[in-house]
Amino acid sequence: MFRLVRPAIVLFLALTLVTGVLYPAIVTGFARAAFPEQAQGSLMRDAQGRIVGSSLIGQEFGTSDASAAPALARWFWGRPSATAPLPYTALNLGKGTGSSGSNLAPSNPGLLDNIRARAAALSAADAAVGLVRAPDNATIPIDLVTSSASGLDPHISPQAAEYQAPRVAKSRGLSTEQVMALVRKHTTQRTLGVLGEPVVNVLELNLDLQSATTSLDPRGSR
Amino acid sequence: MNMLPSMLGFPAMLGVQPTLGAVTLNGTLQIALYLLVLLALVRPLGWYMARVLEGRPGSAPLGMGAALGWLERLIYRACGVKRSATHGAEEMGWKSYALGVLLFNLLGFVAVYALQRLQHALPANPAGLGPVEAGSAFNTAVSFATNTNWQGYGGEVTMSYLTQMLGLGVQNFLSAATGIAVLAALVRGLARRSATTIGNCWVDLTRCTLYILLPLSIVLAAVLVSQGVVQTFREPAKVALTVPLSYSEAVKNDAGEVLKNADGSDQTRAVEVREQVIPLGPAASQIAIKQLGTNGGGFFNVNSAHPFENPTALSNFLQVLAILLIPAALCWTFGEMVRDRRQGWAVLAAMLAIFVPLLAATYASEAAGNPRAQSALVGTPSAADGAAQGSSSARPAAASTRAAPIVQPNMEGKEARFGVANSALWAAATTAASNGSVNSMHDSYTPLGGLGPMWLMQLGEVVLGGVGSGLYGMLMFVIVAVFVAGLMVGRTPEYLGKKIDPFEMKMAMICVLVPCALVLLGTATAVALPEGRAGVSNPGAHGFSQILYAFSSAGNNNGSAFAGLGANAPFYNLSLGLAMWFSRFWIIVPVLAVAGSMAAKKAAPTRAAGPASDADASLRTGGTLPTHTPVFVLMLVAVVVIVGALTFVPALALGPIVEHLQLSGK
Numbered sequence: 001m002f003r004l005v006r007p008a009i010v011l012f013l014a015l016t017l018v019t020g021v022l023y024p025a026i027v028t029g030f031a032r033a034a035f036p037e038q039a040q041g042s043l044m045r046d047a048q049g050r051i052v053g054s055s056l057i058g059q060e061f062g063t064s065d066a067s068a069a070p071a072l073a074r075w076f077w078g079r080p081s082a083t084a085p086l087p088y089t090a091l092n093l094g095k096g097t098g099s100s101g102s103n104l105a106p107s108n109p110g111l112l113d114n115i116r117a118r119a120a121a122l123s124a125a126d127a128a129v130g131l132v133r134a135p136d137n138a139t140i141p142i143d144l145v146t147s148s149a150s151g152l153d154p155h156i157s158p159q160a161a162e163y164q165a166p167r168v169a170k171s172r173g174l175s176t177e178q179v180m181a182l183v184r185k186h187t188t189q190r191t192l193g194v195l196g197e198p199v200v201n202v203l204e205l206n207l208d209l210q211s212a213t214t215s216l217d218p219r220g221s222r
Numbered sequence: 223m224n225m226l227p228s229m230l231g232f233p234a235m236l237g238v239q240p241t242l243g244a245v246t247l248n249g250t251l252q253i254a255l256y257l258l259v260l261l262a263l264v265r266p267l268g269w270y271m272a273r274v275l276e277g278r279p280g281s282a283p284l285g286m287g288a289a290l291g292w293l294e295r296l297i298y299r300a301c302g303v304k305r306s307a308t309h310g311a312e313e314m315g316w317k318s319y320a321l322g323v324l325l326f327n328l329l330g331f332v333a334v335y336a337l338q339r340l341q342h343a344l345p346a347n348p349a350g351l352g353p354v355e356a357g358s359a360f361n362t363a364v365s366f367a368t369n370t371n372w373q374g375y376g377g378e379v380t381m382s383y384l385t386q387m388l389g390l391g392v393q394n395f396l397s398a399a400t401g402i403a404v405l406a407a408l409v410r411g412l413a414r415r416s417a418t419t420i421g422n423c424w425v426d427l428t429r430c431t432l433y434i435l436l437p438l439s440i441v442l443a444a445v446l447v448s449q450g451v452v453q454t455f456r457e458p459a460k461v462a463l464t465v466p467l468s469y470s471e472a473v474k475n476d477a478g479e480v481l482k483n484a485d486g487s488d489q490t491r492a493v494e495v496r497e498q499v500i501p502l503g504p505a506a507s508q509i510a511i512k513q514l515g516t517n518g519g520g521f522f523n524v525n526s527a528h529p530f531e532n533p534t535a536l537s538n539f540l541q542v543l544a545i546l547l548i549p550a551a552l553c554w555t556f557g558e559m560v561r562d563r564r565q566g567w568a569v570l571a572a573m574l575a576i577f578v579p580l581l582a583a584t585y586a587s588e589a590a591g592n593p594r595a596q597s598a599l600v601g602t603p604s605a606a607d608g609a610a611q612g613s614s615s616a617r618p619a620a621a622s623t624r625a626a627p628i629v630q631p632n633m634e635g636k637e638a639r640f641g642v643a644n645s646a647l648w649a650a651a652t653t654a655a656s657n658g659s660v661n662s663m664h665d666s667y668t669p670l671g672g673l674g675p676m677w678l679m680q681l682g683e684v685v686l687g688g689v690g691s692g693l694y695g696m697l698m699f700v701i702v703a704v705f706v707a708g709l710m711v712g713r714t715p716e717y718l719g720k721k722i723d724p725f726e727m728k729m730a731m732i733c734v735l736v737p738c739a740l741v742l743l744g745t746a747t748a749v750a751l752p753e754g755r756a757g758v759s760n761p762g763a764h765g766f767s768q769i770l771y772a773f774s775s776a777g778n779n780n781g782s783a784f785a786g787l788g789a790n791a792p793f794y795n796l797s798l799g800l801a802m803w804f805s806r807f808w809i810i811v812p813v814l815a816v817a818g819s820m821a822a823k824k825a826a827p828t829r830a831a832g833p834a835s836d837a838d839a840s841l842r843t844g845g846t847l848p849t850h851t852p853v854f855v856l857m858l859v860a861v862v863v864i865v866g867a868l869t870f871v872p873a874l875a876l877g878p879i880v881e882h883l884q885l886s887g888k
Contacts, residue, residue, distance in 0.1 A: 004318065007301035007424050008325040012396075014297045015431055016333070019511075020392040023436060027443045027507040031453040034444075039453040041502050041530065043461075053461050054500055056450050056529040061465055075465065079638060085493075086467050091378055091458055091501040093349060098378040098501060099524040101635045101663035103786030105764035106592040107881050111634060111666075115598045140599055142591070142630035148637055149527035149645075149662045155638040194252060196535020197641035206464060 044207070053203050058154040060087040061206055062121070064114065069121040070128030074171040076156070076164050076209070077125075078202040079143055080118055083151035090152055102147045118145040129170040139163070155199035158187055172213050182208055244629050245589045249643030253581065256539070256647060257574075260546055264570065267547065268554020274433045275406045276559065278310030279303075279425060282433045290432050303424050313419035316818025319407055320811050322423040323400055327367050327807070330393050335363035337389035338381070347382035348457035349501075354380055357795035364799040366390050368806035369397035369688055371512070371519030371658055371781040372798060374790045378501040378522050383455060390519055391508045395439075398515025398548075399430035401690030404810050405552060406430075406559075408694050411817030412718050413560045416824050420817045434548070435515060442544055443510035450533035453506040461498040468494045505531060513544035516688040518658030518781045526648070526661040527637055538640055538661060542648050545657045549686040552693045560718055564850035569696055572858040573654075576685045577678070581650035584667075584674035588642045591632045592668055593885060599630075632671065635663030646671065653678040656688035658781025665760070665768065665784035669882035673874060675782070676771050681866040682737050683778040691779065691806075694813045696862075698733040700849070701726055701816070703861040707847050707854070716846045720823045729812035729819075736808045738869045740777035740801045745770050745873065753793035759786035763884065767877035776801040 031039035042055045053059055062077025063069055081087035082102035084095065091098045104111040119140055126133060133139065141160040161183045169179040186205040189198050273283040279298060280291035304312040314322065338354035341347055354362070358374055365372040366389070375381065381390065403426035410420045447453050472480045473489040481489040505521040509531055512518060522528040532538050550570060557566025631642040640648070645662035652659055653675035664672055678685055684695040701717060705727055708715030715722040748754030748769045758765035768784040775782055776798040783789065789798065848854065 004322050004325055007303060008322060008329060010301045011297065011424050011427060012326060012329045012333070014300060015396060015399075015428070016388065016392045018293070019395040019431065019436065020388040023395075023439065024387050024391065024504050024507040026440060027447070027510075028453050028455070028504060030444055031447040031506065035447045038450045039447050039506070040456060041452050041454075041459050041500055042450050042533075043459055043500075051459060051461050052464065053498070054459070054529075056533050057461075057498070057500055058529075059461075059463055059465070059498060060467055072465070085471065086469055086495055088498065091499040093351075093379060093499075096376070096379045098376055099522050099528050100376075101524060101527070101666065101785065103663055103665040103759060103784070104634065105665060105760035105767075105786075105881070106594065106632065106634070106668050107762060107764050107885055108760045111592075112594055112598040115595055119599055142595070142599075142633045143638055145599065146595065146632075146634040146636075149635045149660070150524045150529060150637060152524075152529055153637050153639075154529055157638055160638075190248070191535040191539075194248070194255060195539050196639050196644065199639050203464070210464070 044204075052207065054154075055201060055204060056154055057090055057152050057203075058088050059203050061202065062118075064117040064121050066117070066121045066124040069124035073125040073128050073167055075206050076161060076168055076200075076202050077122070077144065078156055079148040079153040080114065080146065081151040081153070082147040088152055099150045099152050101149045101151060114147070115145045126167050129167055131167050131170055154201055154203060156202055158183070158198050158200055161187070161200040161205070168209070172209070174213065178212075179209070182212060244631070245586055246643070249585065249589065249641070252643050253585065253647050256543065257578070260543060260550055263543075263547060264551045264554050267551035268566070269558060271402075271434055271548075271551060271555040272558035274429050275402075275409075275426070275555065277429070282429070286433050286437065294428055294432055297428050298424070301424055303422065309419075309422075311422045311425045313422050315418055316407070316411070316420055316814045316821075319420055319423045319817075320814040323404065323810060323814075324807060326423070326427065327397070327400060330396055331363045331367040334366050334385075334389040334393055335359050337385045338362060341382040341385045344382070344384050346384035346387070346455065348455070349382070351380065351382050354385075357792050358790055361790075361795035361799040362390075364802050365781065366393035366517070366519060367397060368779055368802045369401055369515070369517060369656065369691065370776060370779040370802045370806070371517040372776055372783065372789075372802065373519050373523075373525065373781065374795060374798075376523035377520055378503075383503050386508060386521060387504055391511065394508065394511040394515050394517040394519070395431050395435050396427070398435055398511070398517065398689045399427045400810075401516075401688050401694075402430040402434065402548075402552070403427050403690070404813060405556075405690035405694045408697060408813055408817040409556050409559045411819075411821040412697075412720070414821045417821040420814070420821050435511060438514050438544075438547075439507070439510040442514060442540060443506045445540060446506045446509060446537055449537040450530070451506040451509060451537060452502045452530045453504050454502050455504060456502050458502055459500040461500055463496055463498055466494060466496045468492050502530075509541070510544070512659060513541045513657065514548060514689075516545060516549065516655045516657040516692075518652065518656075520659060524660075524663075526659045527663070529637075532661055535639060535644070538644055538648070541659075542644070542651050542661075545648075545651045545655050545659070546686050548689045549655050549692045552690065556693060556697075562718070562850070565718065568850045568855050569693065569700065569858070572855045572862070573685045573692075573696065575855065575859050576681065576862060577650065577654050580654075580674045580678055581647065584650050584671050585643060585646035587668045587671035587674070588632050588646045590668070591630050592634070595632070595634070596630060632666070632668050635666030637662065649675045650678065652782055653780060654685045654687070656683040656691060656778060656780045658775060658783075660782055660785075663785060664771070664782060665786045669764075669767075669878040669885060672767065672771070672784070673878040673882075676767070676774055676878065677866065677870065677874065679774045679778045679780045679782075680738075680741060680870045681862055682734065683780060684862060688779060691809070695733060695809065698730040698813065698816070699862050699865075700858060701730040702734060703854070703858045704847065704849065705730075706861060707857055711847065713846065717849060719825050720820055723819075725819055726816050729816045732812045733809045734865060737778045737805050738865075740805050741770075741773045742869070742873065744773035744777060744797055744801050747797065748773065748793070751793065753791070754797075757788040757791060757794055759788060763877055763880040767881065770873055770877050772798060773801060777805050779805050
């Protein structure tokens, strides 16, 4: 037994050094040299150099509260987010919260309440700009009413973007075609045509939309 | 605006399902491509690993020996590993081997526990996190030492960079190396004749780490960084939000009590939020080994659903490939090491024969979606009848006049970039292997979609399973299958030319039954105790599923969860911690005992005439059941499935099956 103790301790320390110090150091060094942007969170800055977001981490533009919806009609809404205390909370050390899914079971009535509330908010946003849909809410793409796994999903499906394009266009005084051109610009197709799903980056789209609206129609800007 | 439906690509109006819903051609193609790439890599990697496990100290193929041989020799010198003329390094009997492995893993447990408890006083903690609570630290230390990587904590709010790297990251390597080492010892035991030793555990642990896990991890981590997985020691980034947010929160006094208004309602205040804080850290290096070592413990709370852990379709493909890569390739390694490759293929075929149908079932169920979610959408008042908004009494009548729901997939708890196909593929792969990482939230899966992953764990993590542990678990099932087949045809059970005696059968049965007992007894205890029931977050049958899933995961060293379960509580931290510990080491010891007893055996008497090294000869002798044929593969599948079904169908009937009936019924 005791002749096993020394090699166990020495080997443990040696491999800890190799895999716990050397290995992350090598990877960090490589990352800093080859992919500095990606390694540090794919952060985006505005003209003043302020960090306005990460292209990989979503921000809240929508709501599940119908009364708050009209004010947000001008933005593309992302996936509902179940993080606390606010949607898309990536880190809140004070409250000890970060990325999170809803973990609601398909049989949980709370899930259905969330879906209904979100759909009602989408309808209220439509109503605020005088948009009437035919025939009804059954056409809402499911990803607009179901919360993402991370609570930080930066994407929606192209269907979800197309669904919102007329509303956003109306509220900004743009044509649906102008808005759809921006949607297409921020749509990523499947990798190699096979892997993953086609997606639209909501934050990038909204930032672009904001600057496009400012340049096309000065009255429409915030 | 009437052109909307057709413009949106929703041919559902015409009676055709939309592209989002149901099983799609592309989804099937992605899964087929995945299996193809996996199978194509089995042989080269399996060959390489066999060379590593059979090689002498300081030598390894593909130039790895030249690159790292000096380090390996240096480690042996420091450890005092003695040289031997026959094997390169002095070998051990099974008892020393087992004791060495146990000691080594005990050190891992102590180190992870200590790091968590002391992280506030140690460097590389830019977020200034405090010590981890004792119960949670115990659970996590067991979890990472046993290759389970059950995540009872949220990484970004609990673990400092140092704890992640030096504690969790290191265990990701070492627990995985332990699995491969134990497998190597077992395979040597099967391959050798009249031998007293089964290898040297220090040599196996070192070589697995240096030559297998480290190079693969470096390559994978490099690609992951290119996709956007973070790798930095900077503090969290602060982002100016485009749209400021606000919420109201209860006002509390210093004692933490909520203050009341005069009318008895809670006092609230509005909190304005103009900033998003984005956690960073050395994630890529950890995620690479988390997948390759079938560990699964995430850097962030939501694991590989987090955009910083798994940002793109490519990172997802590589990560899910890494989950099954080593377990699958080890089957080839096994065939090489026993000098009969067909034996490796047969075991891999049996694994895939169970894996693929359960994967298909999970995908189909998720693609078909949640019928209630679809009806809820139809039942929602739309802008067209704004007057009905919020009035629930008007809803049923309105709903009846509307169109039937469109089939949309179950996207609750899934990421848009992965969709249903990649989420289902991951869920099946991560539970087939004892990985346990997730790229979607299994708790929100449809009942049958969640049943597949749950049952894959309950089968004992032998369908591919953990690195090393999956195959050694499966070889225990092989012993049982050989024994059962022997009884059926009335012959002495033999495997690879050696007789299976009662001792091996007893050890194999321990390996088969320990996880079953841990899962069922653990679940029963949790359901019976108020502390256990308190963790449940979903009502009805699904609540039971949450508990069953947790013990299935811990009792089989998987680590995935129905994450709504409030498992970071004293009861679960302790009970799941114990389940993980027993499940790991009560199997490793009997497996090594089998290795020792098989190594000591001579060739079986039925083939006494054959040359000792030629296992093939025994398979041609009429007396024994060949173990590489489709018939035997079927036999093996049947044994695994029957044990799994007999043990768990009653429990599954109370959880996912009831929930399914409730959901699909009106």
